Amino acid sequence: MSTPRTLAEKVWADHIVVKGEQQGDVQTPDLLYIDLHMVHEVTSPQAFEGLRLAGRPVRRPDLTIGVEDHNVPTMNINEMIAEPTSRKQVDALRDNAEEFGIRLHSLGDAEQGIVHVVGPQLGLTQPGTTVVCGDSHTSTHGAFGALAFGIGTSEVEHVLATQTLPMTPFKTMAINVDGALKPGVSSKDIILAVIAKIGTGGGQGYVLEYRGEAIEALSMEARMTICNMSIEAGARAGMIAPDETTFEYLKGRPHAPEGQDWDDAVEYWKSLRTDDGASFDAEITIDADALEPFVTWGTNPGQGVFLSDSIPMPESFDDPAEKDAAERALEYMALEAGTPMKDIPVDTVFLGSCTNARIEDLRMAAAVIQGREKAEDVRMMVVPGSMQVRLQAEEEGLDTIFKDFGADWRFAGCSMCLGMNPDQLAPGERAASTSNRNFEGRQGKGARTHLVSPVVAAATAVRGTLSSPSDLGMTDYIVAPN
Amino acid sequence: MSLEKVVTHTGVGVPLRESNVDTDQIIPAHFLKRITKTGFEDALFSRWRTDEDFILNQEPYSNGTVLVTGPDFGTGSSREHAVWALRDYGFKAVISARFGDIFRSNAGKQGLVAAQVEQSDVELIWKELENNPGAEVTVDLENRLIECGSISTRFQIDDYTRWRLMEGLDDIGLTLRSADAIDEFETTRPAIKPTTLPAKLSEV
Numbered sequence: 247m248s249t250p251r252t253l254a255e256k257v258w259a260d261h262i263v264v265k266g267e268q269q270g271d272v273q274t275p276d277l278l279y280i281d282l283h284m285v286h287e288v289t290s291p292q293a294f295e296g297l298r299l300a301g302r303p304v305r306r307p308d309l310t311i312g313v314e315d316h317n318v319p320t321m322n323i324n325e326m327i328a329e330p331t332s333r334k335q336v337d338a339l340r341d342n343a344e345e346f347g348i349r350l351h352s353l354g355d356a357e358q359g360i361v362h363v364v365g366p367q368l369g370l371t372q373p374g375t376t377v378v379c380g381d382s383h384t385s386t387h388g389a390f391g392a393l394a395f396g397i398g399t400s401e402v403e404h405v406l407a408t409q410t411l412p413m414t415p416f417k418t419m420a421i422n423v424d425g426a427l428k429p430g431v432s433s434k435d436i437i438l439a440v441i442a443k444i445g446t447g448g449g450q451g452y453v454l455e456y457r458g459e460a461i462e463a464l465s466m467e468a469r470m471t472i473c474n475m476s477i478e479a480g481a482r483a484g485m486i487a488p489d490e491t492t493f494e495y496l497k498g499r500p501h502a503p504e505g506q507d508w509d510d511a512v513e514y515w516k517s518l519r520t521d522d523g524a525s526f527d528a529e530i531t532i533d534a535d536a537l538e539p540f541v542t543w544g545t546n547p548g549q550g551v552f553l554s555d556s557i558p559m560p561e562s563f564d565d566p567a568e569k570d571a572a573e574r575a576l577e578y579m580a581l582e583a584g585t586p587m588k589d590i591p592v593d594t595v596f597l598g599s600c601t602n603a604r605i606e607d608l609r610m611a612a613a614v615i616q617g618r619e620k621a622e623d624v625r626m627m628v629v630p631g632s633m634q635v636r637l638q639a640e641e642e643g644l645d646t647i648f649k650d651f652g653a654d655w656r657f658a659g660c661s662m663c664l665g666m667n668p669d670q671l672a673p674g675e676r677a678a679s680t681s682n683r684n685f686e687g688r689q690g691k692g693a694r695t696h697l698v699s700p701v702v703a704a705a706t707a708v709r710g711t712l713s714s715p716s717d718l719g720m721t722d723y724i725v726a727p728n
Numbered sequence: 729m730s731l732e733k734v735v736t737h738t739g740v741g742v743p744l745r746e747s748n749v750d751t752d753q754i755i756p757a758h759f760l761k762r763i764t765k766t767g768f769e770d771a772l773f774s775r776w777r778t779d780e781d782f783i784l785n786q787e788p789y790s791n792g793t794v795l796v797t798g799p800d801f802g803t804g805s806s807r808e809h810a811v812w813a814l815r816d817y818g819f820k821a822v823i824s825a826r827f828g829d830i831f832r833s834n835a836g837k838q839g840l841v842a843a844q845v846e847q848s849d850v851e852l853i854w855k856e857l858e859n860n861p862g863a864e865v866t867v868d869l870e871n872r873l874i875e876c877g878s879i880s881t882r883f884q885i886d887d888y889t890r891w892r893l894m895e896g897l898d899d900i901g902l903t904l905r906s907a908d909a910i911d912e913f914e915t916t917r918p919a920i921k922p923t924t925l926p927a928k929l930s931e932v
Contacts, residue, residue, distance in 0.1 A: 263906065263909050263910055263913040264906050264909050271887065272887045272888055272890075272891045273887055273888065274888055275888055277903060277906055277909070277910075279910070279913055279914075279917070281921055281922070282922065282924070288760050288761070288807075289760075289806065289807065289808070291763035292763065292764070292765040292808075295763070295765070296765075300900070302900075305910075307924075307925060308923040308924055308925040309923060309924060310924060311924040316760075317760075317761060329761075331761040331762070332761055334761070334763065335761050335762075335763055338763050349924050349925055349927050356929070356930070357929060357930060367930065368928070368930070369922070370922050370924060372921075372922055375921065375922070380806055381805075381806055382804065382805050382806040382830060396806040396830055397806060397830070397833075398806055398807075398808035398811070398830060398833060398834035398837065399765075399808040399809075399834075400808060400834065400837035400838065400899070401833070401834075401837070403900065404899055404900050404903065407900050407903075407904075408900060408903045408904065408907075408910060409910065409914075410903055410906075410910055412888075412899060412902070412903060414886065414888070446748060446800055446803055447799065447800040447803065447826045450826060450827075450828070450829055451829060477804075477830075478804075480800070480803060480828065480829065481829075482829045482830060500928035500929055500930055501922045501923075501924075501928055502922075503920050503922075507919070507920045510918075510920055511920045514918070514920070546748050546750070546803075567747040567798055567799060567847070568747075570747065571747050571748055574746075634930050664752075664757045664805075665756065665757050665758060666757035666758050666760055666761065683750075683752070683804060683805075685750045685752040685753065685804060686752070686753060686775070687752060687753075687756055687775055688752050688757075691756070691775065
């Protein structure tokens with residue numbers, strides 16, 4: 247019998263081109279083959295420039311795909327991009343795609359959208375593949391049992407030139423999520439609870455494998471939300487073993503295998519599970535039954551509590567660095583320790599980003615606001631994760647629900663998740679946001695962010711203060727569709 | 729293309745008493761629209777630099793080349809621009825108890841030493857740098873040693889990154905030495921693996 251292995255170890259082993267070895271006192275890394283490389287306008291121009299300077303081609307244009315997502319506007323997309331530096335960067339991607347023969351989905355294209363929404367929706371993200379992109383939320387694709395991680399621009403150039411990356415093996419951490427989620431609690435709450443538990447540095451050096459009943463019960467889109475935020479716990483990658491839910495999601499997608507290839511693929515995919523008896527370098531357990539809607543109060547994603555709780559006292563942290571960070575965060579957020587989270591009013595609700603802007607997220611939020619009125623002073627922005635999500639939502643009439651409610655219904659892009667396109671908060675403005683980072687200035691200079699799930703975002707738009715569906719009298723509401 | 733070899737660096741130390749300095753703090757997103765790989769010195773910590781009390785606005789720290797910072801430095805976004813901004817400002821090394829994984833990897837590609845030490849050592853170096861503004865820190869990559877005043881401590885950096893930095897080697901050049909192995913691997917890849925071309929589209 248071979249040694250029992252974890253899911254991550256299996257996928258890693260299947261991609262080793264050159265095994266690392268001891269050379270003198272140096273252990274060389276493994277050279278890993280990359281199955282899918284996604285590029286976008288922000289982290290790629292310097293990589294293409296590097297290729298040009300060295301006279302190198304892109305080795306595998308057929309394993310590479312580009313989208314425009316980070317700095318594109320989400321309104322008036324048929325006009326020229328107004329901001330000159332954004333336009334220049336998008337133009338550079340278009341020129342590079344043309345020069346190097348890379349498929350590109352540009353603004354206005356029906357397949358355009360956030361890179362981590364587009365890959366899975368096209369069926370390009372498949373179990374057992376290695377996926378990289380110059381974006382830390384590449385961990386999203388691990389929801390399919392892919393080994394997927396974000397890379398820097400030097401590594402983007404490296405993959406373009408060689409289709410490989412020299413990598414030192416990750417350590418493995420099991421995140422067991424037992425039990426079942428209560429109504430009104432979603433996968434966003436699971437991952438925010440994980441980050442609060444292990445901290446923003448707790449996953450450094452690890453690939454996280456999410457397992458257990460609560461994970462198995464989740465839809466693919468809910469799983470993507472969890473893997474997406476692995477990086478917020480410091481881990482470059484998060485994975486979930488593929489199962490029938492995964493196969494069902496993939497079947498019939500544009501790039502999914504067909505016919506005999508499908509059967510062969512499924513047989514291989516079924517082998518991608520952590521073996522009984524395999525050991526992880528670390529392990530934690532979360533009880534799904536005990537979870538409630540989770541929200542952040544501070545300026546890193548680990549600074550979160552249940553929505554039913556109050557802002558913690560900085561003195562309650564044992565670690566002096568954490569105490570200092572809490573004090574600094576409260577000052578930036580203009581909040582007082584001890585304030586009930588539900589008493590915090592917001593100016594803006596943002597439903598969007600690679601974390602929570604898929605069709606199920608939009609459906610869940612629409613179900614909460616339907617037939618209700620928006621709080622008068624609150625602005626709500628709904629930014630579908632891709633044009634396909636937008637089209638699907640329009641087919642289902644979700645756009646009408648959002649528009650009747652008084653929300654902005656926009657085109658696809660990263661939008662207000664990061665302050666590098668026209669969608670930004672004003673200084674001092676406070677948002678309930680379904681995105682992934684509540685860093686100082688992330689959504690605009692001086693902007694204040696509370697990370698929330700789609701249903702909490704929607705309920706907050708109704709009440710004007712951080713709220714859950716139960717605060718609207720919704721008690722039997724299930725938010726994790728299968 | 730090869731990089732400048734890094735063996736030992738000595739320069740003014742900058743005590744940055746902050747933890748969780750994410751890459752959005754090191755360089756805000758709006759600077760990421762540039763398409764050049766140099767000239768990011770103005771972007772480094774740009775929001776904090778508007779505060780005249782910020783450490784880099786004070787002499788002699790403004791001439792610093794070794795940043796000594798709290799734990800979880802460089803967490804968050806993958807932007808290599810964070811490393812370019814530190815490098816362009818003049819930093820040669822960052823000392824911290826914990827680094828974001830992608831930041832650490834990016835630093836190693838650009839000749840910036842990410843030296844990991846215990847937080848207790850960071851605290852000692854902070855005190856030394858605050859008591860003696862302009863004090864120099866030596867980062868000796870060969871011996872994995874940091875020296876500052878009377879403090880002398882070993883730091884961690886993975887063997888391979890250290891070797892590459894000391895040799896000034898470029899990763900792509902190294903990998904292309906294995907071009908035959910990559911060719912060979914490609915002949916064994918299963919045919920069921922997805923390709924982006926020819927492009928297939930969603931049914932609208």
